[in-house]
Amino acid sequence: MDQLIIEGPTKLEGTVKVSAAKNAYLPILACVLLSPKPVHLKNLPKLRDIKTMMVLLKNLGVQISEKGEWTTFDASKVISQEATYDLVKTMRASILVLGPLLTRFKYAKVSLPGGCAIGARPIDIHLNNFAKLGAQINLEGGYVSAETDQLNGCSLVLSFPSVGATENILMGAILAKGRTIIENAALEPEIEDLGNFLIKMGAKIEGLGTSRIVVDGVPFDELKEVEYEAIGDRIEAATYIMAGLATKSTLTVKGFHTNHLEAVLTALSEMGAKIDRDEYEVTVYPSDLKGINIETSPYPGFPTDAQAQLMALTSQVEGVSIITENIFENRFMHVPELRRLGASIELKQKTAVIKGESHLKGAPIMCTDLRASAALVLAALASSGKTKIQRIYHLDRGYECLAEKLSQLGASIDREKNVPMS
Ligand code: EPZ
Numbered sequence: 001m002d003q004l005i006i007e008g009p010t011k012l013e014g015t016v017k018v019s020a021a022k023n024a025y026l027p028i029l030a031c032v033l034l035s036p037k038p039v040h041l042k043n044l045p046k047l048r049d050i051k052t053m054m055v056l057l058k059n060l061g062v063q064i065s066e067k068g069e070w071t072t073f074d075a076s077k078v079i080s081q082e083a084t085y086d087l088v089k090t091m092r093a094s095i096l097v098l099g100p101l102l103t104r105f106k107y108a109k110v111s112l113p114g115g116c117a118i119g120a121r122p123i124d125i126h127l128n129n130f131a132k133l134g135a136q137i138n139l140e141g142g143y144v145s146a147e148t149d150q151l152n153g154c155s156l157v158l159s160f161p162s163v164g165a166t167e168n169i170l171m172g173a174i175l176a177k178g179r180t181i182i183e184n185a186a187l188e189p190e191i192e193d194l195g196n197f198l199i200k201m202g203a204k205i206e207g208l209g210t211s212r213i214v215v216d217g218v219p220f221d222e223l224k225e226v227e228y229e230a231i232g233d234r235i236e237a238a239t240y241i242m243a244g245l246a247t248k249s250t251l252t253v254k255g256f257h258t259n260h261l262e263a264v265l266t267a268l269s270e271m272g273a274k275i276d277r278d279e280y281e282v283t284v285y286p287s288d289l290k291g292i293n294i295e296t297s298p299y300p301g302f303p304t305d306a307q308a309q310l311m312a313l314t315s316q317v318e319g320v321s322i323i324t325e326n327i328f329e330n331r332f333m334h335v336p337e338l339r340r341l342g343a344s345i346e347l348k349q350k351t352a353v354i355k356g357e358s359h360l361k362g363a364p365i366m367c368t369d370l371r372a373s374a375a376l377v378l379a380a381l382a383s384s385g386k387t388k389i390q391r392i393y394h395l396d397r398g399y400e401c402l403a404e405k406l407s408q409l410g411a412s413i414d415r416e417k418n419v420p421m422s
Contacts, residue, residue, distance in 0.1 A: 001392075004377070006377065008383045012381070014252070014409050016254070021230050021256075028228065031194070034174060034201070034223060041230075042070055048397045056094055057097075060075075060081070061078040062075045078105070083111060088112075088113055089111065089113075093164070098130070098168055107148075109146075110145075112142050118331045118369050132156055133151045151172060153179045156182050156183065170213060180214070181215075190231070234260040236256075241268070242306075245284050246312060251284055253281065253282050256280065259279075264302065272289045290356075304325060312334070312376070316382050325350050333369055334373075337376055341361060362384065364387075365387060367393075371398075
């Protein structure tokens with residue numbers, strides 16, 4: 001397994017451009033299965049999760065070709081509607097193929113994703129609403145199978161604004177007969193991006209960006225060939241912005257819609273961060289920051305995917321911070337690792353109390369999940385001495401060329417390949 005060696009404390013300097021959003025492209029890749037016409041996607045980020053989804057599509061019979069910054073998908077000859085455990089277990093987002101397979105082929109069999117480090121992450125909201133659309137759902141042998149003569153549109157109310165459930169149901173509704181109304185839909189920007197892609201593909205959708213999405217099903221043969229590039233990755237952007245602040249650097253982060261990060265930018269400003277911004281880029285400056293109290297919540301609230309990174313930052317600021325994680329039941333796996341660097345963090349159920357101005361010292365630490373790993377990198381940049389970060393395959397899921405991008409910004413960071421696990 002590879003590991004990162006980071007020598008801190010370090011300053012960062014310059015400009016970093018974020019990649020296209022993983023959490024927009026994953027559902028868009030699932031949409032490839034909806035149509036027999038080619039789909040051309042631009043600048044797919046080179047991430048493990050994207051590769052996993054592409055392998056899953058190939059296993060189902062999708063032809064994939066790459067030319068320069070474009071990747072073309074041809075799902076005219078899908079030969080299977082079954083997503084097997086060996087792939088799904090490595091990436092929960094595989095469940096997103098359920099909606100497209102079910103609505104096009106009237107059948108889908110997907111391995112249950114199972115839990116992951118950050119929580120049980122059930123899919124009841126997905127399945128209950130597919131049943132309301134007319135699917136027979138069967139859970140057996142670790143798989144969920146869904147079949148129908150025809151999905152029929154109806155009014156649905158999600159019991160929680162689940163991102164994945166909103167996306168899965170939205171994709172399933174595209175070819176359903178009649179009108180589907182999704183109330184209490186999640187508002188994350190990646191869902192609006194998915195919807196814009198689907199409209200370019202020929203779908204009829206109203207209400208994108210609101211909690212009430214209305215879909216009028218269209219005939220399968222009306223779907224069109226489509227070219228698309230997803231929005232920039234707001235969580236990658238938040239990660240670099242907080243890395244800049246944690247190392248008291250002047251750093252520009254570009255390539256994303258800054259209005260997709262309002263809650264994060266507002267929180268950082270409240271902490272005293274000096275920030276310049278325009279529509280597609282943010283520049284942070286060395287700032288004397290003070291602690292903050294935040295709670296994660298569904299968009300437009302503070303994103304759970306930026307919680308771990310904020311915790312690493314608050315270990316460096318003046319005063320005490322309180323972070324409450326409301327979305328996932330076990331998303332504090334980064335705390336024991338941050339403590340190994342010297343952070344002073346107390347946990348009480350879903351709340352963390354972080355004492356500021358910790359003088360972090362480099363140490364061997366270990367990644368546990370994607371965003372926790374990003375928090376460890378931030379902390380290592382601010383720590384004095386050498387930090388070895390193991391199990392960085394977690395990082396590779398969601399950060400394209402992280403070590404290279406940080407090294408270009410002046411960080412002392414090396415990736416050691418195939419190091420035996422200690
Ligand atoms: C998406 O996961 C993201 N993943 C996650 O990002 C992100 O943390 C999450 O949304 C919340 O913003 C992708 O987009 C691929 P949810 P998802 O359904 O869809 C519960 C990352 O770091 N729930 O909104 O799985 C669930 O247990 C990843 O890039 C049910 O109870 O999130 C959780 O507590 C991590 N039943 C809460 O809702 C369901 O049927 C939010 O989950 C579905 C969800």
